[in-house]
Amino acid sequence: MKLLKSPLLVLLTLAMLSVNAQKKNSAAKMDPEKSILKNTEDSGNHQLLMAAVHVSELETLLDGEAQFTVFAPSDANFDSSTKARITDLVLAKNKKEIQSILGYHIIAGKLTASRILKALCSGKGRATFTTISGDTLVATMKGLDIVLTDKYGQQSIITKADATQCNGVIHVIDSVSHIASKA
Template identity: 50%
Template sequence: MRPPLKYFLFFLLLSFSFTINAQSNDLSKDKSITQNTSESDHHKILIAAVKATEMAEILDCSGPFTVFAPSDAAFEKFSNTKIQELMDSEDKSELKSLLMYHIVAGNLTASHILKAMCRGSGKASFTTIQGKKLIAHMEGYDIVLTDPIGNTARITAADVNQKNGIIHEIDSVILPTRM
């Protein structure tokens, strides 16, 4: 007889938590999401978009927030020209909507995501500050996020703690609507 999915996810949660906690974190927990992201070599495009939409102050002073932060490689995979077009546009509402779709209110650690998946029979839903839902599920040992269009992003670095939240680096840009 095969053990129920919740037991598998529980044991996976334990092993994932140990893996995440074992990773070194070179960012300071005494700095805000914006300050640490500005210092990152992997998030130059993200921080440029945050500054272009004037969201830096929100991510500096408010919170806590959980940011699913696309790496520069994720933005390049999405489309360098589309991101630049959104940043150069006078109307930043579409870019702001895109960024807000990568943010969830509260401290959502990897273990919280995994526990929610255990309660949800392998899936968990989180509402972004943009107002749309992200669905989390497991593929192998990876937490994968799915947007309403069906695009997916894997969490490649989890639980990077900030003074006002948590950053999880993801390998793809997720979208609230078609862009």
């Protein structure tokens, strides 16, 4: 058991157990045979996000065959100022800005929580991922939580991991920091 002597490895092992518990909670609500778009529409918890997806014309991307990872805030995770900002952008049909915001929450490829944890282990507690908008998200650990930090220093925590879709994976996050930071 020499591997468990590393404090980082012990922390990552505990985090993996936590992620597996989160996976059981989130995966039951999603149909792995459906696309990211269809499951998100059907969830009933992502109406604001879906309104933005429709205005941004990213439906084809999220309903296609290519694999993506989406860090999706539920409606409950939008604070009042962020809700107002997204609502204004949707009503104004500001496609370019909404695409920028949504692109910040999407990574090409299927990035499961275990892959994030492996990258954290390889990166000695830090991993960087490039979004489809070309920005970076930095993953770190805080206790048992995977924390994502944007270029503005705003942070989101993955609260439900690994909702498998036929074209990728969704991780529910607890905030919409990138939108708030652009306000």
